Amino acid sequence: MQPTDALSDWPEWLTDWPMELAQSRFSAENHGDYPRWQAAIDAMPTAAQLSVGLPQLAAGAVGCSLGISENDSSGSTDAELLIKLEASLQALHPWRKGPFQFGSIFIDTEWRSDWKWNRLADAVGSLADQRILDIGSGNGYFGWRMLGAGAESVVGIDPTLVFCMQHRAVQCLLRHPNHWVLPLGIEEIPSTHAFDWVLSMGVLYHRKDPQEHIRQMYALTEAGGKCVMETLVVDGPASLYPEGRYARMRNISVIPSLAELQQWLVQAGYTNPQLIDLTPTTTEEQRSTPWMRFESLDKALDATNPSRTMEGWPAPLRAIIVAEKCSA
Ligand SMILES: C[S@@+](CC[C@H](N)C(=O)[O-])C[C@H]1O[C@@H](n2cnc3c(N)ncnc32)[C@H](O)[C@@H]1O
Structure with a gap:
């Protein structure tokens, strides 16, 4: 479920902001934990496996519903995909601001x-x-x-x-x-x-x-x-x-x-x-x-x-x- 290039692109209209500097900070040189964090994100269930509901942005807990995608051919169960997703999100500890709710995963932030x-x-x-x-x-x-x-x-x-x-x-x-x-x-x-x-x-x-x-x-x-x-x-x-x-x-x-x-x-x-x-x-x-x-x-x-x-x-x-x- 990795972000597309379009989503990870920077806002084009901020023409003279230091975007190369921002981009360079997503690196092990800037932070030793970056490879671990990015690996956790890369390990999130893919779009082919999870079907994601519309964003819920008006309730206290920001998030979306989740289900197994009809296209999923991996044979994973709902529970297995959620365990995988939860492990990825937990690897990004500490979650200070929220809460978030993704399917049955409730991120109870500080x-x-x-x-x-x-x-x-x-x-x-x-x-x-x-x-x-x-x-x-x-x-x-x-x-x-x-x-x-x-x-x-x-x-x-x-x-x-x-x-x-x-x-x-x-x-x-x-x-x-x-x-x-x-x-x-x-x-x-x-x-x-x-x-x-x-x-x-x-x-x-x-x-x-x-x-x-x-x-x-x-x-x-x-x-x-x-x-x-x-x-x-x-x-x-x-x-x-x-x-x-x-x-x-x-x-x-x-x-x-x-x-x-x-x-x-x-x-x-x-x-x-x-x-x-x-x-x-x-x-x-x-x-x-x-x-x-x-x-x-x-x-x-x-x-x-x-x-x-x-x-x-x-x-x-x-x-x-x-x-x-x-x-x-
Ligand atoms: C107490 S938190 C507040 C987070 C959020 N705005 C809120 O109100 O809950 C302060 C945030 O400011 C960030 N911060 C610290 N120095 C900053 C700076 N020079 N420019 C922008 N953000 C900074 C910290 O990384 C931290 O996430």
């Missing part, structure tokens, strides 16, 4: 990303004919939900290769011609192409210069377009610059206050920043599962006081802000 989508969906509304850029897309879960809301195309960028491989595996099943996840960082793409919507969810606090990150987003937003900024925030007047780790994460540069975050968006040029959601992250929303077997949020909180991280900082609180870029 995050209930469907909960975040539910908080966002009304503010986004119909995405008919919209071109989307999802910065830090992970495996592209939100891209599928946005295609389900009518988006014309979704380009995700994420430098973590295993998430790009997960997207590749999902694409083998869902086969959408206008959904890509490229192994690139925001700092590597030019701002010569603008998108109707630019999303940055869970990325800002990893950036050394968060204001520069927002300026890049603004440059990538079409006049008359919108951005979604989702990030950890602190509930108080002052932004937090954690020394050392935050909730066991090493690379957290800043957790802004809501006021400062809104100010940064306006300083970059956006107008009308609207807070559409403010929710503490719970250990029901982010947790270890059979598809993400590493430790998760519960181990990053103070065992005696879960309103604090184990380092003593306020526990994770996440905001979603939607802002606009004026028409030219």
Whole structure:
């Protein structure tokens, strides 16, 4: 069930993006696990063996129904094909964003990303004919939900290769011609192409210069377009610059206050920043599962006081802000 050349091709209209660089990252030179991941994808049941139902993009779990293809001459049973598929998908551990459902295989990801989508969906509304850029897309879960809301195309960028491989595996099943996840960082793409919507969810606090990150987003937003900024925030007047780790994460540069975050968006040029959601992250929303077997949020909180991280900082609180870029 390997992707066709057309599906693995890059979006042609992103003419001056560094596509050769992106392509070169799908290699053992870039990541020692790449051959193992690609072998797992190559071992997925073929299109001749599995018949794949229409993509289900509107429900919480993105996926499709599966059955044995009428053309299958291998003599495999339904159960054997599903075991083979599940083994391939498990080889792409850790699955952080989802969930996904392929036939009877339920990928119970670390995050209930469907909960975040539910908080966002009304503010986004119909995405008919919209071109989307999802910065830090992970495996592209939100891209599928946005295609389900009518988006014309979704380009995700994420430098973590295993998430790009997960997207590749999902694409083998869902086969959408206008959904890509490229192994690139925001700092590597030019701002010569603008998108109707630019999303940055869970990325800002990893950036050394968060204001520069927002300026890049603004440059990538079409006049008359919108951005979604989702990030950890602190509930108080002052932004937090954690020394050392935050909730066991090493690379957290800043957790802004809501006021400062809104100010940064306006300083970059956006107008009308609207807070559409403010929710503490719970250990029901982010947790270890059979598809993400590493430790998760519960181990990053103070065992005696879960309103604090184990380092003593306020526990994770996440905001979603939607802002606009004026028409030219
Ligand atoms: C906390 S996850 C958020 C994933 C998803 N957007 C969500 O909201 O659930 C942050 C993602 O940002 C990616 N990332 C880190 N640095 C990045 C950069 N410079 N450009 C784009 N993505 C980046 C990471 O690989 C990771 O997948």
